Structures are given as C-alpha cells and as structure tokens.
Amino acid sequence: MQKSKVYPWYFAIVSVLIYTVLSVIPGLLGIGYSFTDWSAYSPYLNFVGFKNFIAVFSGENDYIKYITNTLWFTVVTTTAKTFLGLLFAVALSRNIKIKNFHRGMLYMPSVLPILVTGLVFKSILNPKTGFLNTFLRAIGLEVLAQKWLVDPNLAFGTVMAVDIWRGTGYIMTLLIAGILAIPDIYFEAAAIDGANAWQRFKFITLPMLRQTLAVTIVLNVIYGLKIFDMVYALTNGGPGHRTEVLYTAVYKMMSKGLYAEGTTISSVLFIFMVIIGFFMVKILTKDEVVE
Amino acid sequence: MVYTSKNKFVQILLKNVLAWFASMLVIIPLLLVILNAFKADGETLNMNLQLPKEWIVSNFSTVIEKGKLMRSFFNSMLYAGAGTLITVFFGAMAAYVFSRRRSKGMGALYMYVVLGMVIPVNYVTLTKTMITLGLTNTSLGIILLYMAMQTPFTVFLIYGFVSKIPVELDEAAIIDGCSPLALYVRIIFPMLKSAVITAGVLCFLNCWNEFMMPLYFLHSSEKWPMTLAIYNFFGQYEMKWNLICSDVILTCAPVLILYLLCQKYIVGGQTAGAVKG
Numbered sequence: 001m002q003k004s005k006v007y008p009w010y011f012a013i014v015s016v017l018i019y020t021v022l023s024v025i026p027g028l029l030g031i032g033y034s035f036t037d038w039s040a041y042s043p044y045l046n047f048v049g050f051k052n053f054i055a056v057f058s059g060e061n062d063y064i065k066y067i068t069n070t071l072w073f074t075v076v077t078t079t080a081k082t083f084l085g086l087l088f089a090v091a092l093s094r095n096i097k098i099k100n101f102h103r104g105m106l107y108m109p110s111v112l113p114i115l116v117t118g119l120v121f122k123s124i125l126n127p128k129t130g131f132l133n134t135f136l137r138a139i140g141l142e143v144l145a146q147k148w149l150v151d152p153n154l155a156f157g158t159v160m161a162v163d164i165w166r167g168t169g170y171i172m173t174l175l176i177a178g179i180l181a182i183p184d185i186y187f188e189a190a191a192i193d194g195a196n197a198w199q200r201f202k203f204i205t206l207p208m209l210r211q212t213l214a215v216t217i218v219l220n221v222i223y224g225l226k227i228f229d230m231v232y233a234l235t236n237g238g239p240g241h242r243t244e245v246l247y248t249a250v251y252k253m254m255s256k257g258l259y260a261e262g263t264t265i266s267s268v269l270f271i272f273m274v275i276i277g278f279f280m281v282k283i284l285t286k287d288e289v290v291e
Numbered sequence: 292m293v294y295t296s297k298n299k300f301v302q303i304l305l306k307n308v309l310a311w312f313a314s315m316l317v318i319i320p321l322l323l324v325i326l327n328a329f330k331a332d333g334e335t336l337n338m339n340l341q342l343p344k345e346w347i348v349s350n351f352s353t354v355i356e357k358g359k360l361m362r363s364f365f366n367s368m369l370y371a372g373a374g375t376l377i378t379v380f381f382g383a384m385a386a387y388v389f390s391r392r393r394s395k396g397m398g399a400l401y402m403y404v405v406l407g408m409v410i411p412v413n414y415v416t417l418t419k420t421m422i423t424l425g426l427t428n429t430s431l432g433i434i435l436l437y438m439a440m441q442t443p444f445t446v447f448l449i450y451g452f453v454s455k456i457p458v459e460l461d462e463a464a465i466i467d468g469c470s471p472l473a474l475y476v477r478i479i480f481p482m483l484k485s486a487v488i489t490a491g492v493l494c495f496l497n498c499w500n501e502f503m504m505p506l507y508f509l510h511s512s513e514k515w516p517m518t519l520a521i522y523n524f525f526g527q528y529e530m531k532w533n534l535i536c537s538d539v540i541l542t543c544a545p546v547l548i549l550y551l552l553c554q555k556y557i558v559g560g561q562t563a564g565a566v567k568g
Contacts, residue, residue: 277409
C-alpha cells in the first residue's frame, strides 16, 4: 500500500494554507518590520537596524515594563491556578457529596466569554456602588473596602485575582481527570501499609500527576502571555500603565500609529514563544502512540 | 480505631467546607447577575443580593432593542458557526493525513501546524495582511481568521483520535477497490464522529467568546458579534446595572446552553489533550 497515494497531500492543503497566511506569515513579517521605522505618519519605510529592539530593552520608555508585567502576570496566575487547582482537585476527586455539582460550578467560569467575566467584575469591584464594597460595609468591615481597580498599588493584584477566579476550575478539571486515571489499587495498597492522607498525596498522587501538571502549566503559560480581554475589560492597562500587558500596549500603539514599536514588542514575544513553544508542544504531544 | 474514624470525619468535613467555599465564590457573582437583571432602574444604584421588589422581565426586551442584540446574535452565529464548520471539516482531513503518513516531512508539517497553539498573533502585521487581502471589515475575513486560530488545536485533537483507528481497516478497504476519497468519506470520517463533535463544540465556544479579532477588524457596528456589542453597551449604559446584567445573561446564554448540553464533549475534549492513559 503506497501511503502517498492512499493519503494524498492535498487533504491537508486548505488548513495549512489558511494557517500559514493568517498566522505564520504575519508573525514572520513582523520580525522583518521590527527593523524599520514603519509608522502611520510616513509613507516611507527606512531600515533602522536594531534601534527598536534597543529602545525596548534599554528601559528608556515603558516598553520593557509591559513585557515584565506580562511575565509577572503569567508567573503569578500560573502558580496560583496550579496550586488552587490541585487543592480543589484532591478535595473533589473522591469521597465527597454532590461532587458533580461542585465540579460543574467551578468549571463554569472557563466557558464564559473572558470579556464578559471582566465586565461583571468591573461592576462588582466598583469602589462606590460595587457589590464587594457594599457587602464589606454591610458586615462592618469598611476598612477592607478598597478602590480595587483604581488604586495603583492594588490594581494589578486585583486583575490577577479575577483571572485566577476564572481559570482555576479549568485546571482543577484537568487534574481531576488525571487523579481519576491513577489506579485505585495504589491508594488501597498504601492505606494497608498505613500511609496517611498526606503521604498518599505526596508519594502517589503527585508523582503520578507529573505529566498532567506539566500540561496544565504549559496551557497556563500560553494563556498568560497572550492575556488581553481580561485586562482590557477591567482596567485597560491603567491606572498609569500599572496593569499594562503586552497585548493591551500593542493595541494602544496601533491606534496611535506607532506600528514599528507595536510590531517590535509583538516580535519579542513571537520569537520567545517559538523557541520555548517547541518544548511546550513536545510536552503537550508526549505519550502519543508512535507506530 | 476511634482515632482513625475521627480523623476521617475531620478530613471529610474539611473537604466539604472547602468545596462549598469555592462553589460559593462562583455562585455569588452568578446570583448577583441574575437578581440584578430583573430589577427596576432605581433599585440597582448599589449592587446587592436583595430580591427585586418587582421582577421586571421587560429589561430583556429593552436590552435586545437598545443593544441591537438580534443582529449581533446572528453575526456571532455566522462567525462561530461558519468558522467551526470549515475549521473542523478541513482540520479533520489534515489530521487524518498527518496521522497516517508519519513520514519525516509530514511529521514536520504536523509540528509546524501544532506550534500554532503556542505562537502569538502579531496584530500589527496581521492588520497589514488583512488590508492587502481586502478582508478587513468583512464577515469572510473574521471567519478565515477564526479558522487560522483554531486549526492548530483542532488538528492536534483529531490527530490523537485518528491514531486509534486501526490501519488494517484502510488496507482492507483499498484492497477491496476503495478510492482514497471514498476511504476517508465512507470509512474514516464516520468513525471520527465523536472527535469531530468534540473539536466542533470547543471551536464554536472559542469563536463565540472571541473578542480581539472583531475589535481589530470589524469597524461597522452592524457587523459586530455579541462580545463586541456588550462591550460597547457597557460603555454606554455604565451604572445601569440592571440592563448590563440582562445583557450579560443574553450574551452568555448560548454558551451556557451549549455547556449544559455538551458538557461531556467539552470537558472530555479539553482533558483529552492533557491526560493520557
């Protein structure tokens, strides 16, 4: 059986073509344009060498901060979602009443539009009329009522907290599936040997979940680095760029006509992701049957 | 023995407390949106969990009219529906060839496509590309963009399912005189049904919830999908929580219904990639 005849290449052509034209080529073009002074104000393009990259990394403007903010957002939300997701997964995998109700509830935020979640929390966190502060005042904890999204020192933490609220249930669901895939017999054997709950978790659950945990971390990192909707809805980068992440910054640069700057910081992320992306994809596609 | 059972009791109690605490964190915002959606204008100055004095159902019709939700509902249906159909149709064919060929070249091409799950979009040059192709501010443009964005995961997901169909089946069909196209259409595709539904539901969900592509590429409001429509509604009616909450419910209803109907496929599909064995 001749494989190239039975499985013709043109079966794959449409998908590969559209993906290449609208995803890969703009990325590669972007790297090229990063070496120019492309803007909305001049019809001419000049080659400027590494000037744009130097401008990003020298720290003379805020560009580097948008990148570090994005990385910080990714690290904090990934850590928190993994830790909380694991905690809830362990609690909700076995021996608990109405577990399907709890699981369904916790998973639900991850099917809703991220933008809508952001808008709802913007209302809840409104300092004057929002539910959170109204509630805190009602139970006499007025001191805790903060200007959640307005206070420069609190805003970024608040944005991350909302995102953790949104994403933990999804990570939990993946980890529950991982825990349920561990054969019961291991836990039974450990219980007979007198292992307590903590020991069972440390010596059985955690090692057996390694692959699933690796995948959830990869998914969280990919999500975090590309965050836009959540920040755009909650603060749009404010107050004073305190919560500015890469994609919100690019959007502003686009509307100001600063194309070269926008494409440069996009390309920094693109190159970074292609390099680490290769290892990430290896983790995601590991364990597949190879004939 | 007494010690163990007491220990176990504390453990179960802790688990339940934790589970209820976590669920409440989701239930409270949900209730808040539902209750406020039915309140009168004056009642929603402060957001709270009190029941509406009078349940005002007409908030919904007000929002549908003022927010032009019918139009954006059909736009969203078109973008997510057509985007899903072409992504899954062509993605399944591509996944099938990648999975069966397993040559060096095809393996590299598969990696190239799957890398798309990771690489970020450069919106600046994408805008230029879209203008060059004459696709800005068109429905076709958004649909093709959705296809480009969703193809990597779709191919990845279906690839795994194709590997589970024995190759002997193909061999038997070819010996019996089946053409390559007939082999795919009559034998392979029907066996991929559950994979295709899973990929389709996830793709639809992602397209429905997407916000950035319309924000960048759809300038006329009559082309806006529901996400973009609610964002602008929010800007216009800020502080009218009752109307905003009704709009939130209407925007989320389609995905929530899909979630309730297809929970098995959604959760199954999202875990399929992560958990193997």
